[in-house]
Amino acid sequence: MDLKLQAKTKGSKGFVKLIKKNLVGWLLLLPALLCMYFFILRPMIIGTYLSFFDMKGYTPTDFIGLENYKRIFNDSMFMKNLINTFKYVLWSIVIGFFLPVIFSLMLNEMAHMRATLRFLIYLPAVLPAASVSLLWYFVYHPSAGGLLNMLIANFGMEPYVWLQDSKHTIMYIIISMTWCGAGSTVLYYYATLQGINREIYEAAVIDGAGFFRRILTVSLPNISGIVLLFFVRQIIGVFSVMEQPMMMTDGGPNGASMTLGLQIYKYAFRYYKPQFAMALGCILFLILLIITCFYYVLDKKIDKMNG
Amino acid sequence: MKAFNDMRGALLNTEMKQPRYKALYWAMFVFLLFYAVVISLFPVVWILIAGFKDPQELYQIPATLFPKEFDITKLFEVWNQLKIYKYYFNTAYMSIGSVVLCLLCSGLAGYALSKIRPMGTKLVNNIVFWLMLIPGTMSTVPLYMTFKEFPIFGFSMMDTYWPIWLMGAASPFNIILFRSYFNGISNEIVEAAKIDGLSSIGIFRHIILPMGQPIFLVVGLFTFMSSFGNFFWPYLLISDENKIVLAVQLYKLKSTTFTQDYQMLAVLYSVLPLIILYAIFQDKIISGINIGGVKG
Amino acid sequence: MKKTKTISMILAITALTGIIAGCGNTDNAEEGKTKITVWGWADKDADPDGYALGQKKIEDFEKKYPDYIVEGDQYQFAVDTFAAKAEGGALPTLYNSFLTEAENIAKLGYAKPITDLLKNNGYYDMFSDYLLDMISYDGEVYFFPKDVYTLGIIANLDIFEQAGLINEDGSPMVPNTFEELADMAKIITEKTGIPGFVQATTNNVGGWLFMPIAWGYGTKFMEQQNGKWVATFDSQECANALNLIKKMKWEDNSMPAETLIDAEGAIRLVGTGQAAMTIGHPDMAKGLKNYGLDINSVGMFKMPAGTAKRVTLLGGGVEAIAPNANDEQAEAVLKWLEFDGYTPNLDDETKQRIEEDYQNRANKGEIIGILDSSVWSDATDREQYTTEMIEKYRNIDPKNVASYNDKTDIEYQAEEPKNAQELYSVLDSMLQEILTNKDADVHDLLEKAVSDFQNNSLDYAE
Numbered sequence A: 001m002d003l004k005l006q007a008k009t010k011g012s013k014g015f016v017k018l019i020k021k022n023l024v025g026w027l028l029l030l031p032a033l034l035c036m037y038f039f040i041l042r043p044m045i046i047g048t049y050l051s052f053f054d055m056k057g058y059t060p061t062d063f064i065g066l067e068n069y070k071r072i073f074n075d076s077m078f079m080k081n082l083i084n085t086f087k088y089v090l091w092s093i094v095i096g097f098f099l100p101v102i103f104s105l106m107l108n109e110m111a112h113m114r115a116t117l118r119f120l121i122y123l124p125a126v127l128p129a130a131s132v133s134l135l136w137y138f139v140y141h142p143s144a145g146g147l148l149n150m151l152i153a154n155f156g157m158e159p160y161v162w163l164q165d166s167k168h169t170i171m172y173i174i175i176s177m178t179w180c181g182a183g184s185t186v187l188y189y190y191a192t193l194q195g196i197n198r199e200i201y202e203a204a205v206i207d208g209a210g211f212f213r214r215i216l217t218v219s220l221p222n223i224s225g226i227v228l229l230f231f232v233r234q235i236i237g238v239f240s241v242m243e244q245p246m247m248m249t250d251g252g253p254n255g256a257s258m259t260l261g262l263q264i265y266k267y268a269f270r271y272y273k274p275q276f277a278m279a280l281g282c283i284l285f286l287i288l289l290i291i292t293c294f295y296y297v298l299d300k301k302i303d304k305m306n307g
Numbered sequence B: 001m002k003a004f005n006d007m008r009g010a011l012l013n014t015e016m017k018q019p020r021y022k023a024l025y026w027a028m029f030v031f032l033l034f035y036a037v038v039i040s041l042f043p044v045v046w047i048l049i050a051g052f053k054d055p056q057e058l059y060q061i062p063a064t065l066f067p068k069e070f071d072i073t074k075l076f077e078v079w080n081q082l083k084i085y086k087y088y089f090n091t092a093y094m095s096i097g098s099v100v101l102c103l104l105c106s107g108l109a110g111y112a113l114s115k116i117r118p119m120g121t122k123l124v125n126n127i128v129f130w131l132m133l134i135p136g137t138m139s140t141v142p143l144y145m146t147f148k149e150f151p152i153f154g155f156s157m158m159d160t161y162w163p164i165w166l167m168g169a170a171s172p173f174n175i176i177l178f179r180s181y182f183n184g185i186s187n188e189i190v191e192a193a194k195i196d197g198l199s200s201i202g203i204f205r206h207i208i209l210p211m212g213q214p215i216f217l218v219v220g221l222f223t224f225m226s227s228f229g230n231f232f233w234p235y236l237l238i239s240d241e242n243k244i245v246l247a248v249q250l251y252k253l254k255s256t257t258f259t260q261d262y263q264m265l266a267v268l269y270s271v272l273p274l275i276i277l278y279a280i281f282q283d284k285i286i287s288g289i290n291i292g293g294v295k296g
Numbered sequence C: 001m002k003k004t005k006t007i008s009m010i011l012a013i014t015a016l017t018g019i020i021a022g023c024g025n026t027d028n029a030e031e032g033k034t035k036i037t038v039w040g041w042a043d044k045d046a047d048p049d050g051y052a053l054g055q056k057k058i059e060d061f062e063k064k065y066p067d068y069i070v071e072g073d074q075y076q077f078a079v080d081t082f083a084a085k086a087e088g089g090a091l092p093t094l095y096n097s098f099l100t101e102a103e104n105i106a107k108l109g110y111a112k113p114i115t116d117l118l119k120n121n122g123y124y125d126m127f128s129d130y131l132l133d134m135i136s137y138d139g140e141v142y143f144f145p146k147d148v149y150t151l152g153i154i155a156n157l158d159i160f161e162q163a164g165l166i167n168e169d170g171s172p173m174v175p176n177t178f179e180e181l182a183d184m185a186k187i188i189t190e191k192t193g194i195p196g197f198v199q200a201t202t203n204n205v206g207g208w209l210f211m212p213i214a215w216g217y218g219t220k221f222m223e224q225q226n227g228k229w230v231a232t233f234d235s236q237e238c239a240n241a242l243n244l245i246k247k248m249k250w251e252d253n254s255m256p257a258e259t260l261i262d263a264e265g266a267i268r269l270v271g272t273g274q275a276a277m278t279i280g281h282p283d284m285a286k287g288l289k290n291y292g293l294d295i296n297s298v299g300m301f302k303m304p305a306g307t308a309k310r311v312t313l314l315g316g317g318v319e320a321i322a323p324n325a326n327d328e329q330a331e332a333v334l335k336w337l338e339f340d341g342y343t344p345n346l347d348d349e350t351k352q353r354i355e356e357d358y359q360n361r362a363n364k365g366e367i368i369g370i371l372d373s374s375v376w377s378d379a380t381d382r383e384q385y386t387t388e389m390i391e392k393y394r395n396i397d398p399k400n401v402a403s404y405n406d407k408t409d410i411e412y413q414a415e416e417p418k419n420a421q422e423l424y425s426v427l428d429s430m431l432q433e434i435l436t437n438k439d440a441d442v443h444d445l446l447e448k449a450v451s452d453f454q455n456n457s458l459d460y461a462e
Helices: A002-008 A012-050 A067-074 A076-096 A098-109 A114-126 A129-139 A147-153 A169-194 A198-206 A211-239 A243-248 A260-269 A274-305 B002-006 B019-051 B055-059 B073-081 B084-116 B121-131 B136-148 B162-169 B172-183 B187-195 B200-211 B213-228 B232-237 B246-253 B260-292 C002-021 C048-064 C079-087 C099-107 C115-120 C129-135 C157-162 C178-192 C205-216 C236-251 C263-271 C282-291 C327-340 C348-364 C381-393 C398-405 C420-436 C442-456
Strands: A053-056 A059-063 C034-038 C068-072 C094-098 C143-150 C152-156 C222-225 C228-231 C277-280 C298-302 C311-321 C411-413
Touching: A012 A053, A012 A274, A012 B084, A012 B121, A012 B136, A012 B162, A012 B172, A012 B200, A053 A067, A053 A274, A067 A076, A067 A274, A076 A098, A076 A169, A076 A211, A076 A260, A076 C442, A098 A114, A098 A169, A098 A211, A098 B019, A114 A169, A114 B019, A114 B260, A129 A147, A129 A169, A129 A243, A129 B019, A129 B246, A129 B260, A147 B019, A169 A211, A169 A243, A169 B019, A169 B260, A198 A211, A211 A274, A243 A260, A260 A274, A260 B136, A260 C079, A274 B136, B019 B260, B055 B260, B073 B084, B073 B260, B084 B121, B084 B162, B084 B172, B084 B200, B084 B213, B084 B246, B084 B260, B121 B172, B136 B232, B136 C079, B162 B213, B162 B232, B172 B213, B172 B260, B187 B200, B200 B213, B213 B260, B232 B246, B232 C079, B246 B260, C034 C094, C034 C327, C048 C068, C048 C327, C048 C348, C068 C327, C079 C099, C094 C099, C094 C327, C099 C129, C099 C143, C099 C311, C099 C420, C115 C327, C129 C143, C129 C311, C152 C157, C152 C263, C152 C282, C152 C398, C157 C178, C157 C298, C178 C236, C178 C277, C205 C236, C205 C277, C205 C311, C205 C411, C205 C420, C228 C442, C236 C420, C236 C442, C263 C277, C263 C282, C282 C298, C298 C398, C311 C327, C327 C348, C348 C381, C420 C442
Parallel strands: C034 C068, C311 C411
Antiparallel strands: A053 A059, C094 C311, C143 C311, C152 C277, C152 C298, C222 C228
């Protein structure tokens, strides 16, 4: 009782308590904040700063202003890689965006084997990206023994070169990425769908809404927020894609699957030009920043729409 | 049909008696089943089957789905020759380290932001949110320089797992997860504990830890699984043969003298632990998705 | 409160000690002794014989030079991670690399200059001129050449036999020109259904392996005009070379479906009987046995001639000293190299060392009998002794590699002087396009490749 009283009285004790609370709070925050400072914030600042310098190996030598940027813009590969990167994003929207929405809506209706379906659909999502890339490398293998070539051979078709068909390489890589990523997106949407109160559907039925009408007026608006979030996340993720083309095609054939991310890697670790890597990183960041801002504007609108 | 009683979707139980809705339902069911079995599962199974073929058989025309013989000893052969055990150990070591540091740093930070709320909490919340949006690719070189020579004391973290562990600890997303979960723990309990004389750490140990068990488990699982497949940084930073991890070795296999069938079985070994883990903890993982699905 | 602090402290301390313990183990040599680390050490578990041999070598060395301490390091050169190691100061004192990377390494200061060291010890004058040129940068020598090799054609003779390409005396038929190579590849594919030739196209290796074909047809890649470097390979000669590949792929169908592969991928195809021939160097041919190919089925031929000349690319392994090594360590490294038998000096000890080395290789089943070129300007005693040892431990049938071992009637050419890696990358891309796009126009490709290479790389060459 005595303690309680003391705590409630303002005064020097209260002040000490305030200090204590702040001290403890900040001490607990410190490890995480330090890590985030050193491994997220500081690299970003340093990277921007050093992108204006010439370097010998990893040692900055002279301040050269925008020279690195000029050189990147002059590089004939830059435009090609930028367009390629946008192609990745585009394909990921075409393939990877609608599919999870449809799947989650279907899964939401299931009364049979729901757990099994859920388990299997999510399965690829737990696999490491490196394994998935190599797995699909074999699925797409251009010899007769590749999985897809074996399948089309059953229909009497000649083996096809898949990843080596430069017109579609990006699409094939995106298919493999979607295979891995879609499962988790489906479950996120599904979780949100499960949260919808059934009475809303029943009310819609009374208003005379058919099944598809209910999907349009009830289900979709309810998941639109999280769909938008994943949409933006997906764009950001795909825009900086690097590991998958690195493992599956090394950017080939003839640069058909090169991305800005892979270019950054090559500048930094194949051609010993880290200054270009950092300048290109900044360009990449600016583009993503624009996309993110776009998201905020959209998100506000959707929030308003949903009341 | 009793099975339809627990349906939770837009289809109503009453509608299921109508043939066209029934048809729609089963069409969707078949579609999903096809996807789940043929698209999701089959490639993984195929890699196992194909891995049993010898290299000549892999290229043989016409190709066959099943190998001439299933020699189960081949699995052990690959296990020994590729030293899978070594890479399992290294990868597990790296992943567990990430999990420990991540739970500790992010958990404490989430607790501080949710329950202690020192001055500046709002600011920190905002910073944490914005940090989440910075793409890692852009900072490849500066991060690399940080690991090569840490800004304080100038020591190097090359050939250690520390870069991976510390990056695991620096996860804004996990801090947000912890914070929003702890927000769900009622403040009254915390206040009552304070009155009972528990210190902040005492509260963390005796209230937050037991009550937040699900979130610790979920974040730990997700961190472990993503860490297990970590490729890029271990590839760049670790060249000590004795510390190389699974994903890196998998990539390197493409340029080593092991034939394609061995590489295929190596892929299988690289996914096996995660599939097992997933099978054991699937409920936790799926409930984790429900927690993580909370927007923002 | 106290607990909070303790926990934070413990966190911080464990973090720091862990980090510090994980690094900085470079300079803890015993008092007054000079310690060096040496690359390429065998793994204790995977290759116990090689490891034991290495440890014994160290023991003997330290007995002879008590002031030095040597430690083995498993380091092997790899392009993507080299810069990481070099920057992190994690290179062994003596490390290896390849001539093709020499320019970049020297330019970035990742190797210690050794001109004076070599002059003081009298080795400087023993290098042949063309070699000296390849290991120097800006007037300083940075590398110690270990072995020199030239590219040739690697063949799977099992497939040759199936295709009837074995002479009556049992020797394989050898293509003397690239046309003949294409014809043979075609015959192989027609008779056996196995692709006759495979070309690597990724990791800049494709372009590198393509150089002898381009040169053979008379391609000039670059020249200096008024102090500026200009790319000159948008020419009929280079087009002819590329057309050879195009013809093999699309007209003769004698190349495999797999295109995006590196050198090891190509060797894997030859080794597992999925392709008959590829371009490579002796070490790559030695790699065939890892795929279960019998030694008697391994063949290696001299690089065929193009329409202009018969020329091959001269490549090689080099040894370099880590940039952070001091002069004493550099001296110790040179002593080690002498001891190990990589200098032209030959005494009984070196003889024994060389013999042991070949003995160990023979025990491991490594192919012995494909002759490398000579590092030293004149045939030295050491070279002769090495040749004797190769003779003694030879396990490959001489007639299968006779063509390659005959070093007459062929020109050697070093790599292009500027931006060689970037050039290979451009060539990689062209080869990939030609091998994946049936309708690729070689002249358009060349025009674009030259403008890319000029604009993105050569314009910045000093």
